[in-house]
Amino acid sequence: MIGIIGSYAVIAAFLASLGAFTLYFLAAQREDPKLEKIAHILFGLKGALIFLASGLLVYLLLTNQFQYFYVYNYTSSDLSIVYLWAAFYSGQEGSFMLWIICGYLVGMGLIKWTGNTYRAPVMFFMTMTQVFLLSMILGVTLFGVHIGASPFRLTAQEFAHLPVFLSNPAYVPVEGSGLNDLLRSPWIIIHPPIIFLGFAMMAIPFSFALASLWKRKYHEWIHPALPWTLGANLCLLVAIFLGSYWAYETLSFGGYWAWDPVENASLVPWILGMAGVHTMLIQKRSKIAHKASIVFAILAYVTIVYQTFLTRSGVLGDSSVHSFVDLGLYNQLLLFIIAVSVSGLFLYLRRMKELPTQNTETPLFSREFFMFSGAMTLLIISLIIIIGTSAPLIGRLFVANPTPPQPQFYNDWTLPFALAIGIFTVLTQYMWWNKYKDTESLAGALLTPTLSASFITVAIVIVANITTILYMVYIFVAIFSIIGNGIIMFRHIRKNPKMIGGSVTHIGFAVLLIGFLGAAFDTPMLDTNTVNYNAAVERGEVMDDDGFPVHQKLEVMKLDINQPRRINNEYKVTFTEADITHDNRPGEQRYRLEFEHLKSGKTFNVNPVIYPMIANSSAGNMSWTVDPEVKMGLFRDIYVYVSNASMVERENSRVENQTSFQAVADALMNGYEQSLNPEINDLVRLKPGATQNLGQYSITFDRFINMAEEDLPENAIVGVKANLEIKNAQTKHTEKVSPLYSIIYKDGSNSVHSPISELETFDFDIMFETIDTATDEAHFRLLGIEESIEDEWIIVAIEKKPLVSIVWLGTFLLMFGFSIAIVRRWEDQRKRAKQSRHYGDE
Amino acid sequence: MKPRVIIGTIAIVIFTSLLMWNFGNSIGSYVGFEDAERYENRVHVIGKWVKDKPHGFDNQRMTFNFHMEDEFGQVRRVSYNKSKPNNFEDAESLVVIGTMRNGVLYSDDMLVKCPSKYNDASNLEMTSAN
Numbered sequence: 001m002i003g004i005i006g007s008y009a010v011i012a013a014f015l016a017s018l019g020a021f022t023l024y025f026l027a028a029q030r031e032d033p034k035l036e037k038i039a040h041i042l043f044g045l046k047g048a049l050i051f052l053a054s055g056l057l058v059y060l061l062l063t064n065q066f067q068y069f070y071v072y073n074y075t076s077s078d079l080s081i082v083y084l085w086a087a088f089y090s091g092q093e094g095s096f097m098l099w100i101i102c103g104y105l106v107g108m109g110l111i112k113w114t115g116n117t118y119r120a121p122v123m124f125f126m127t128m129t130q131v132f133l134l135s136m137i138l139g140v141t142l143f144g145v146h147i148g149a150s151p152f153r154l155t156a157q158e159f160a161h162l163p164v165f166l167s168n169p170a171y172v173p174v175e176g177s178g179l180n181d182l183l184r185s186p187w188i189i190i191h192p193p194i195i196f197l198g199f200a201m202m203a204i205p206f207s208f209a210l211a212s213l214w215k216r217k218y219h220e221w222i223h224p225a226l227p228w229t230l231g232a233n234l235c236l237l238v239a240i241f242l243g244s245y246w247a248y249e250t251l252s253f254g255g256y257w258a259w260d261p262v263e264n265a266s267l268v269p270w271i272l273g274m275a276g277v278h279t280m281l282i283q284k285r286s287k288i289a290h291k292a293s294i295v296f297a298i299l300a301y302v303t304i305v306y307q308t309f310l311t312r313s314g315v316l317g318d319s320s321v322h323s324f325v326d327l328g329l330y331n332q333l334l335l336f337i338i339a340v341s342v343s344g345l346f347l348y349l350r351r352m353k354e355l356p357t358q359n360t361e362t363p364l365f366s367r368e369f370f371m372f373s374g375a376m377t378l379l380i381i382s383l384i385i386i387i388g389t390s391a392p393l394i395g396r397l398f399v400a401n402p403t404p405p406q407p408q409f410y411n412d413w414t415l416p417f418a419l420a421i422g423i424f425t426v427l428t429q430y431m432w433w434n435k436y437k438d439t440e441s442l443a444g445a446l447l448t449p450t451l452s453a454s455f456i457t458v459a460i461v462i463v464a465n466i467t468t469i470l471y472m473v474y475i476f477v478a479i480f481s482i483i484g485n486g487i488i489m490f491r492h493i494r495k496n497p498k499m500i501g502g503s504v505t506h507i508g509f510a511v512l513l514i515g516f517l518g519a520a521f522d523t524p525m526l527d528t529n530t531v532n533y534n535a536a537v538e539r540g541e542v543m544d545d546d547g548f549p550v551h552q553k554l555e556v557m558k559l560d561i562n563q564p565r566r567i568n569n570e571y572k573v574t575f576t577e578a579d580i581t582h583d584n585r586p587g588e589q590r591y592r593l594e595f596e597h598l599k600s601g602k603t604f605n606v607n608p609v610i611y612p613m614i615a616n617s618s619a620g621n622m623s624w625t626v627d628p629e630v631k632m633g634l635f636r637d638i639y640v641y642v643s644n645a646s647m648v649e650r651e652n653s654r655v656e657n658q659t660s661f662q663a664v665a666d667a668l669m670n671g672y673e674q675s676l677n678p679e680i681n682d683l684v685r686l687k688p689g690a691t692q693n694l695g696q697y698s699i700t701f702d703r704f705i706n707m708a709e710e711d712l713p714e715n716a717i718v719g720v721k722a723n724l725e726i727k728n729a730q731t732k733h734t735e736k737v738s739p740l741y742s743i744i745y746k747d748g749s750n751s752v753h754s755p756i757s758e759l760e761t762f763d764f765d766i767m768f769e770t771i772d773t774a775t776d777e778a779h780f781r782l783l784g785i786e787e788s789i790e791d792e793w794i795i796v797a798i799e800k801k802p803l804v805s806i807v808w809l810g811t812f813l814l815m816f817g818f819s820i821a822i823v824r825r826w827e828d829q830r831k832r833a834k835q836s837r838h839y840g841d842e
Numbered sequence: 843m844k845p846r847v848i849i850g851t852i853a854i855v856i857f858t859s860l861l862m863w864n865f866g867n868s869i870g871s872y873v874g875f876e877d878a879e880r881y882e883n884r885v886h887v888i889g890k891w892v893k894d895k896p897h898g899f900d901n902q903r904m905t906f907n908f909h910m911e912d913e914f915g916q917v918r919r920v921s922y923n924k925s926k927p928n929n930f931e932d933a934e935s936l937v938v939i940g941t942m943r944n945g946v947l948y949s950d951d952m953l954v955k956c957p958s959k960y961n962d963a964s965n966l967e968m969t970s971a972n
Contacts, residue, residue, distance in 0.1 A: 182929070384861065391869050398865075401872035403886045409868035413861060544903075548944045552923040554904045613929070621893075621931045643925030644899050795904060795925060 003068055003152040006056040007139060010150065013049035013100075014134040016042045021131050024124035028214065036120045040111055043127060047104040050134075054097050057151050058088050066173040069158040070094065070151045076178035078665070086188045087179055089196075092312060092327050093151035096136045098193060102200035103130050106228075110204065114224055115833060121211035122204075128343070129203045129301075132336040136329055149327040181613035181625060184585070187246040191239060195266060198235030199304050202269055204228040205276060206301035206340070209294040213347040218290045218356055222280040223832055225297065227825040229277050232300075234818040236270040241811045248804070250627055255519065256807065259410045261316050264389045265307030268382045272300040275378035282368050282375075289372060290356045296375070298344035303386065305340050309333040315392055365439050367431035374424035377417050384413045415516070419477045422513055425506040426484030432502075433488060449487060453480035474517060481510035501821030508813025515810050518636075518803025525638075525798040527565040527573075530557040556643055559593075561792040568800070572596040575794055578647050587612045587651060587668030591642050591794060595631070606631050606640045608796075610648060614664055622652050622664070636802045644795040650696065653732075682785050683769070685777045694782065695789030697762075700725045701778060705738065713753060716742040722768055722778055726759070735761040739768035739780070756783065763788045875916040878942040887912055887938050887947060891930070899925060910936060910947075918942075922949045929954045 023039035026032065057070065061084045066072040074087040074094075089098040107126050114122055139150025155173055156165050164171050205225045212221040243263065244256040257263065276296030282289040310316055313330045363369065387394065388405045395402025426449065427442075436442040457476040466472060489503035526534070534553040536542050542550040559565060559575040567573050577592035588611040596603045609627035628641035651668065658664045684692050686701035693699075702723035712719045719742030727734045739757040743750050754768045764784040771778050870886055878885040889912040891897075897908035906922045920938050930936075933954040940949030 180929075380857075387861070387865055391865075395865075395869045398869060399871040403870040403872055405865060405868040409865060413864070546944070548946075550903065551941075551943065552903070552905060552921065552948050552950070555923065556904050556925070558901065558904070623929060623931045624926070626925075644901075795899070795901070797924075 002056050002060060002065075003154065006053045006060075006152040007150050009049045009053040009056070010134070010137055010152075011140065013046045013053065014131070014138055016046040016049060017127055017130045017134055020046060021124065021127040024120055024127055028120035028124050028211075031120070033116075036123075039120070039123065039127075043104075043107060043111070043123065046130065046134075047101075047108070050097065050100050050104060053151075054088070054101060057094065057097070058085065060152075061085070061087050064176065066176050067155055069153050069155045072155045072173055072176045074176070074179055076176040079179055079184075082186075082189060083179055083184055086183070086192075089192045090179060090183055090188070091151075092329075093137050093149055095192060095196065096133055097151065099196040099199055100130060100133045100137075102193070102197045103133065103203065106197075106200050106204060110207075113833075115836070117215065117217060118208060118211045118221060118224070121214045122207040125207035125210050125343070126203055128339065132332075132339065135332055146328070148332065149329065178614075181585070181611075181623075182251060185246065185250050187242060187250070191242045191246060194235050194242065195239035198232050198239055198266070199269075199308075201228055201232035201235060202273060202301050202304055204232065205273070205297035206344070209297035210344060210347055213294065213351045216351065216354070218294075218351075219283070219287070222283055222293060223829050226277065226280050226284075227822050227829055229273055229280070229297070229300075230818055230822045230825060233270055233273045233277065234815060234822065236266050236273070237811070237814055237818065240266050240270065241808075241815070245808070249630055255522070255801070256804065257519075259385075259388065259407050261307070261389050261404070262311050264385050265304075265311055268307060268385050268389075269300045269304045271378050271382040271385075272296055272303055275375040275382075276300055278371055278375045278378075282371050286368055287356070288358050288368065291352075292372070292375065294348065294355075296379075298348070299379075299382075302337070302341050302344065303382070305333075305337045306386075307389065309337050310389060365431075365442070367428050370424050370428040370431065374421050374428060377421050377424065381414050381417050384417075385410065415474075418513060419474060422477050422481035422510050425509065426481055429485055429488045429503060429506065433491070446484070449480055449484040453483050456483075471517065471520070475514070478510045478513040478517075481513070482507055485510065498820070498824050501817050501819075501824055503817075504820065505814055505817030508810045508815075508817055510810075511813055512807060512810030515803045515805075515807030518801065518806065521802045523568070523800050524555045525567040525571070525800055526554070527557050527567050530554050556795050556797045559794050559796055566598070567798060570598060572598060573798065575792075575796070578645065578792055578794070580647070580651075582669060583609075585611050586614065586665045589645070589647060589651075591645070593640060593796070595638070604631055606638065608640045608642045610642050610645065612651070612664075612668060614668075622655060624648055630804075632805055634805055636800055637804045639799040639801050640796065642794045642796050646696070646791075646793050650693070682782045684780045684782060685772070685775075686780065687775075687777050694785060696728055697785070697789070698727045699780070699782070700727070701780075704778070707740075707742075713740075713742055713744070715744045715746050716753065717745045717750075718743050720771075722780070724766070724780070726762065726766075728762070733761050735759055737766060739766050741768040741771065741778075872937075874912040874914040875918045875942070875947070876914065878947065879945070881942070884939060884941055885947075888935055889913065889938070890935055891933065892917055910938060918945060918947055920947045920949055922952055924950075924952075927952050927954050 020039045020042035023035050023042065027036035027039055060068050060071050061075055062081065064071065064075065064077050070091060070093060071087075074090045075084055079087070087094070089095045103126065107123065107130070110122060110126060111119065136148050137151055138148030139153060140147055156169055156171065159165055205228060208221040208225040208228075212218050240263070243266075247258070248256040273296075276293060276299075279289045279292040279296055283293050312327075313333045315330075388410050391402050391404045395405075426446070430436075430442065430445055434445070436445065453476055456479050457472060460466070460475055460479075461472055466475070485503045485506040489500050489507065492499045492503060533542070537550055537553050540549050544550050557565075559573070561575050561578070564572050564574040572595070574594045574596075575591065576594050579590050579592075581588055581590045583590070588609060590607050590609050593606045593608070594603060595606065606629045608629040610624055611627065613623040613625050626641040626643055628639055631638040631640070655664050655667045658667050684694065684699055686692060686699070688701055688703045691698055691700040702725065705721040705723060707719040707721060719740060721738045721740050724737050724739065725734060726737065737757050737759060740753075740755060742753045744753045752770070756765045756767050758765050764782055764787075767781040767783060769779040769781045870884060872886045872888055873881070875887060875889075878887055887910070889910040892909040892911050895909035895917070897906075899906050903921075904923070906924065906926045908920055908922075909917055910920050911917045920940075922938070922940075935955040937953040937955065938947055938949045939951040939953075940947050942948075
C-alpha cells in the first residue's frame, strides 16, 4: 500500500515538474508573471510530492519492510537507525531522490532571491534538470519502453524467477541482504548529501548562463550567479575532502586520491566551476570575457551530467572501485546529457554573433590576461582528466579493450599546469590590487616573493635532501605562490579583511601543491629481515616451490607478539596487544603497536582495527576488512593496518561451519573469552560438553565414561575415563583420546592413579588429574603444550606518508577562502538587488 | 592571421598530439591468460575466483594465492602481493593487474568488482531455506 502511494507520488512529482517546465517556458517567453506564479506552485507541489515519496521510503527502511526490493537490498534488521536512514541514499534510486530534493531546495532559493529579469528562464532550466532526474526513478512502462527504476518495486517482482516466489508470490523475505560493510561508517551520513547539494547548485550557473543567452542580457546574470557558483564549489570541495579522508582513514584505499572515475566526477566540475568564477570576475570588473563565463557555466554542469552518465550507466564497468549497479538507465542518462549539452550549444550558437566581443586586444601583461590564462589552464586540466576518465570510450581508438590509464598519466599531465596556475595567481593578485606603470615596476614588486621563495626552497632542498631538479622547481613555485599571495593577504587584513577570500584560496591551492609532492615519497616501513628478503628478490636469488625466481617484493611484514623490530632504522615497533572488542560490529578486533623513535626515544601507540564483514560473507568464507589507523604528524603520517593475524585465523576456523548470518554473528559475539590467547597454562578445567581453546588447539570434553569393574586397573576401587577431542585449528588435525582417572586402594590408603596418555598426532601428552566435585569440572594437564602453542602474530603494513596533513591544511584554507568569498559576493548581490529595486530598473 | 592565433594553434596541435600519444601509451588492454602469457608487460585480466581450488595467504611470502578463471575459461594461479582484498569472496568478477610469468599471474593491484548485489539472491535463498 505504502509502496503504491510512493510510486504514485513519484509519478505525480514527475508530472508536476513537467507542468512547471512547460509553464516556465511560456512565462519566460511571454514574460507573463501570472503563468510564472502557477509554475512556482507546481514546482512547490513537486517538492512536496518528492518529500512525501522520500518520507515513505525512509519509513519502509526504518520498519524493515523487506518485501520492497530497495529495503531488502540495502538493509538488514541489525542496522542501527542512522544506517537505516543512510540506506535511503545508498542505492542509485535513493541517491537520485536525494539529488532531486537538493535541486528542489536550491530551486526554492532561486525563486525567492532571483530578480524578475532572469527568474522564469532560470527556473525553466532548473526544472529541466529535475524532469530528467525524476524520470530516472519513475518505473513506468509507456508504449513498451521502460522508463526509470522505481525505489518502490517489490522483491517478488525483482526475483520473480526464484522458486520461493514461484511457489508463493506473497512470500516476504525474513531478512534483508544488508548494507555493504564498507558503507557502515559515520562518513556516509554526511558525504553524499553534500555532494548532491553541490551537484544541484552547479545547475544554477548553468541555468543563469542559458537564461542570459535566451533573454539577451549577457552581463547582469553573473552577479546573482557568482555566490551560487562559489557555493556549489564549496560543497564539491567539502564533499571531495570528506570522500578523500574517508578513503584514506577508514577504507584503506591506500591513499587519499586514486584518480578513480567517481572521484574525478566531482573534481572536474569543481575545476570548471573555478574557471567560471574567475572569468565572471573578469567580466564583472572589465566588462569582457562574456563568452568564456557562459561557456564555463555550461561546461561545469554538462560535466556533472557526463560523469554521472559514465559512473551510473555501466560504461565504466571494470575500471572503478566504486560499485555502481547498472539499472538499465543507459538511454535515459544519454538523453539527459544530450539535452543539457544541446540546449547549451544551441543557445550559444544562436547568440554567438551578438555576444559582446572585445574591440581591442588585451595587452599581454594585464591582470585580465593572466587571470584568463589561469582559467584556460584550469580548462586544460579538466580536459586531461576527462580524457583519462573516458578511457573506456575513447581508448578504443588505441586498443580493443581499453583499461583506465595509469595514475602516472594524470600526475604527469596535470601537475605542470597546476604549477602554472600557482604562478598566475601571484601575477594576477599583484596586478588586480595595484597599478603598475610597466612590467619593470611589476618585476620590482615581485622581487620580495621571488627572493624569499628562492631562499626557503634552498633551505628545504638541503634539509630534506632533495636531488631531483623537477622537485626543486616544484617546491619553488609552490613557495613563491604562498608568499606572493600571503603578502597580498596581509595587506588586505590591515585594510579590509573581507577582501581576503581570493588570496586565502590561492594560498590554500599552493599549500595543496606542496602536500601533493609528499605522495611521491610514500615509503613502506619494513624490518631488516624483510628488507634483506626484498634485496634478495631483486638479485633474483629467491626461488618459489617450483624453482622459479620470485619477483614480488614484500610490502608487509610479520610481527610476533612482544618481539620488537627495527623498521627503516627509524623506529622500534612492537606488537603488544590483541583484543576482540566488538566495538562497532560483532567480532571486531583491535591491535596495539608501540612505536619508539630510535633517535629521540619518543613513543606512541597505534591501534589498527580489523573486522569481519558478515553481511558480505558467504557461509564458510568470512570476509575481513581492515580499518587502518593513522598516526598524524605535521610532516608525515604513519599509516598502519593489520592485514592478517593468528586471531583472525582462529576466528575463521571457529565460525566456518555456521551457515546463517545470525549464527555467525552469535558465534563471533560469544567466543570472546576462548578466542583470546590466555596466559599459557597447561591446566584445563572442563565440564562435560565444554570446549576450551589453548592457542591454535581446542580441547573438547565430550563426557565421562564410567568403567566396568573388569576394565579397572589392579587394586582400583573406582575409575572413570574422559572422552576428549583435541583439534588443531590451523592444520585441522584432530585426535580423540580417553585418559583415565582412578583411585587405588593399597596398603590401607587411597591414592590417585592417572597414567599419562601419549598423543600420536600432537607433540604433547595429556593427563586426567582430578575431578572437582564442587563444580563438576574435570581437570586435565596438557604436558608440554607450551612448546607447541604458536605465538600471536600479525601481518602488518606500515607506511610513511609525508605531507598528508599539509594536503588537509590546504583544503581547509580553500574552504575558508571560499566561505569568505561567498559572504562578500552575497552581500554585494543583495545590495545590488536593493539598489535596482530602489531605482525601479530591474 | 594574427601571430598570436598562429602560435596558439601550433601549440594546441603539438600539445594535443603529445597528450594523446602519452594517453595511448598509458592505457592497457583487458586480455585473457593466454594472451597475457605472450606479453611481457603489465596486463589487466578479468575473471572469476575458482572457489574449489586451494587458496589462502602464504605467510612465508606474504602473498595471497588463488585460482582465477578468465573470460575464456582458462584457469591460472594468481599471486597477489597484498592480503586478501575487501569484498573478495563476494565479488562477481575480479580485475587482476600484473605480469604473467611461468603460468602464474603476479599481481600487485586488484579491482574487486563489488557486490553488485542487484541480482544476488544467495542471501535470500539462504534465509528462505531456514
